[in-house]
Amino acid sequence: MGMSTFLTFLKIEGKLVWKGIDILIFGICFPIILATLFGYVLSNDEVAGASNFDLSYAAVITIGVLATGVMGVPLTIADYRHQGILKRFQVTPVSPFQILFAQGLIQLSSALVSFIGVTLVYYLLFNYELKGSWAIFLMTYTLVIIAMYSIGIFIGSLVPDQKSANIWSSVAYFTMLLFSGATIPYETMPRFFQYIMDILPLSHGIHLLKQASTGESLTDGLFHIVILALCIVIGLCGAIKFFKWK
């Protein structure tokens, strides 16, 4: 399958996903609304202080990535498997990688729309300003996106049915939404909880993003990067190796 044929394939998958209402609600509206709420609360919270508000941008831009990568991707793949659509693809020359990659790119398009939406809300409504370098920040964001999507692709490839897809993607989504600092700031959690939060890959991504957004030098940067890189390697290799067609 060459590049132009992959684009055709991508175009049709895109049409199918974008015709659905799920991606609009969960991929775009929900992350923007949530980000607006958190931004509003934190920017008015005297106790939390301005620094917590500044840090929150790095956290809320991961909500859209979580919703599409960790929920949207595995649920769509599991649905295709459940309906027997993957079984039909199995007897064509398409590789699992192409299906997963196409689905990932489509979901990513909505994550990027929500990223732009959240950024506009922060800049226009709350007068937020990124202190660090945009280039480094976007590179870090890309790494976080790839890591989260690898987790989603891994879940989608391995789950035997829709029920377990729902369970595993919800577990991954909600634990990371609540306990990695995406919504409730890491800094406000008790130390004990912070230890637990350190297990979640997104916590490391958000640490990196916070440091990049404030322009601090990346303390423990390498450690966080290694954790995210491990997610990518294990997630993608596992997905290709254990991919289930039916």
Place this chain on the structure above:
Amino acid sequence: MILTVKNLSVTYGTKKAVDNISFSIKRGEVIGILGANGAGKSSTIAAVLGIEKSNYEELTMIGKSPILHRKEVFQEVGVQFQETNFQDKLTVRDACEQWESLYKQTADVPFLLQTFGLVGKETQLVKSLSGGERQRLAVLLALISNPKLVFLDELTTGLDTRARRMLWKQLLAMKEKGLAIVLTSHYMDEVEALCNEILILKEGKTVFHGTIQKAISASEKATLEDAYLHFTGEEEWV
């Protein structure tokens, strides 16, 4: 040989769904796999395609293993499943475009749409087609890559007489040009119209393998339908 299957077995738990089946076909040949529901027809096809785990001595299509060389093999082999599901929002045109994009070279799609009576339906959702139309679309998609070999699992179930005749005519024309076909069917008129050879299964085992004439003469019956019932042991029921 376009397809060679030697001593293929499929086991579910302790039950042998397919028991030591062997057959092969050449260019331009059609083999019909017959048997009652649950006799192992679909399991055989799934195992031959590499979808179902199986044990075998030999399994090659276009000279290659469909399991080890999946991509190369299915570049030249088309498949129509008994039940074909499509994504909810897919239109007929999307379905064709999607399937076309998977192959290096493809057939003339407008011509296929014409032959399969789907002209004017391009913008309709696949879900909104009638059962017969969806079935014809599934066969069309199986043929979209100009395959050398095609698997058709119950190809005309749910089709009206005219649509069946139309499909037979098209398949016979393609057979003339060298297309090899493996099909399953419950209709003996269809089998007689299309097949060179038949394989009758009963509880996963081959109870007859050979030409239609041989089936009739070996069973000492007058028609293929009676011969079929004789081999499957169902004649005492009718």
